[in-house]
Amino acid sequence: MRDTAFEELVQQYQRLVYTVCYQMTKNPQTAEDLTQDTFLSAYLHRDSCTPETAKPWLCRIATNKAKDYLKSAYNRRVNLTDDDEDVQYSQYATPPPEDIVVDTVMSGEIADVIRSLREPYLQVSILYFLEQKPVEEIARQLGRPSKTVHTQLYRAKQLLQKQLTPKGGFS
Amino acid sequence: MNLFDNETGHFTEEGLDSLIAGNLDELQSLEAAEHLSFCDSCCGRYAALLTEDVLLQPEHPVTQPVMQRIQKRRNAIFFNRGLKVGLAACLALGLWLTGVFSAVSTPLQQGNFDRSSYLLEQEQTRIVSAKEEMKNKYLADDEQKPTTLNMQISDAVESFFATFTQKGETNK
Numbered sequence: 001m002r003d004t005a006f007e008e009l010v011q012q013y014q015r016l017v018y019t020v021c022y023q024m025t026k027n028p029q030t031a032e033d034l035t036q037d038t039f040l041s042a043y044l045h046r047d048s049c050t051p052e053t054a055k056p057w058l059c060r061i062a063t064n065k066a067k068d069y070l071k072s073a074y075n076r077r078v079n080l081t082d083d084d085e086d087v088q089y090s091q092y093a094t095p096p097p098e099d100i101v102v103d104t105v106m107s108g109e110i111a112d113v114i115r116s117l118r119e120p121y122l123q124v125s126i127l128y129f130l131e132q133k134p135v136e137e138i139a140r141q142l143g144r145p146s147k148t149v150h151t152q153l154y155r156a157k158q159l160l161q162k163q164l165t166p167k168g169g170f171s
Numbered sequence: 172m173n174l175f176d177n178e179t180g181h182f183t184e185e186g187l188d189s190l191i192a193g194n195l196d197e198l199q200s201l202e203a204a205e206h207l208s209f210c211d212s213c214c215g216r217y218a219a220l221l222t223e224d225v226l227l228q229p230e231h232p233v234t235q236p237v238m239q240r241i242q243k244r245r246n247a248i249f250f251n252r253g254l255k256v257g258l259a260a261c262l263a264l265g266l267w268l269t270g271v272f273s274a275v276s277t278p279l280q281q282g283n284f285d286r287s288s289y290l291l292e293q294e295q296t297r298i299v300s301a302k303e304e305m306k307n308k309y310l311a312d313d314e315q316k317p318t319t320l321n322m323q324i325s326d327a328v329e330s331f332f333a334t335f336t337q338k339g340e341t342n343k
Binding site: 003006007010011014015016017018019020022023024025026028031032035036039040043055056059060063064066067070071073074077118119120122123142143144145148151152 | 173174175176177180190191193197198200201202203204205206207208209210211214215217218221225226227228229230231233234236237238240241244
């Protein structure tokens with residue numbers, strides 16, 4: 001794809017990419033920055049784009065850029081919040097949530113808490129905590145990248161900690 | 172509102188509508204972006220819903236800054252390549268000027284050349300002399316062979332006939 005053709009592509013799809021980025025981040029300035037990043041990545045990989053698939057292809061790149069931004073912003077915020085108030089127990093005073101789950105896996109109450117999680121944490125948690133499957137197998141079974149499964153399990157553990165702490169007296 | 176279907180793990184219709192309407196909170200937006208980054212079917216459904224009437228216009232133009240950044244990136248790549256080539260050329264020139272190449276290559280080449288020529292000449296001389304020697308030996312053998320062979324043949328024929336004649340007389 002030549003530069004002029006790519007410039008036309010930018011003009012044609014700039015509103016689409018900006019909309020995707022804005023819907024994810026809800027910040028006009030961030031959305032504009034991510035739109036530029038999206039087109040820069042698209043330029044570097046422009047050989048893998050065909051005119052028929054340009055729209056979903058650009059959507060995919062834009063959501064990836066938004067995901068990276070949201071992930072770093074969320075992690076920053078959650079880490080700060082965890083230190084302050086959300087987590088009521090000390091990290092060193094209680095075992096990690098997977099140990100808690102393993103120790104009490106026989107309890108139907110804990111299994112119920114896991115089964116009450118919502119997607120995208122429900123299936124990965126059932127497969128990991130209750131069926132004891134490895135991450136690679138879960139990723140293959142659910143058609144998700146391993147890295148995403150790791151992230152979802154990490155967040156599922158946080159959700160479980162929050163739900164289990166007041167009930168079970170693990171603090 | 173369920174963003175994802177608990178059975179299939181894909182976006183629900185109301186989840187996609189909420190995404191389009193911008194009603195998701197931060198965690199839900201992150202979950203949506205993560206799912207769209209690997210799920211082709213949901214990405215296709217989402218792209219199909221982004222029709223002209225829901226598209227937003229950025230406040231600032233996008234095309235020009237994007238093309239400028241592309242140009243800047245291209246210049247940086249060109250500069251880096253030029254820098255690498257220049258450094259390699261300077262290094263080679265420095266080594267050449269300090270005589271590293273000549274110190275390494277000249278004695279070896281000269282020595283190898285002289286030694287090879289000498290060995291080749293010796294080998295050629297040896298081959299010529301061996302050829303001469305073989306030729307002389309062959310000629311000498313050739314002169315003696317016919318006489319010796321003829322004599323051997325005639326001796327053999329004579330003894331054969333003698334034996335044959337003796338047998339015939341005995342039978343009689």
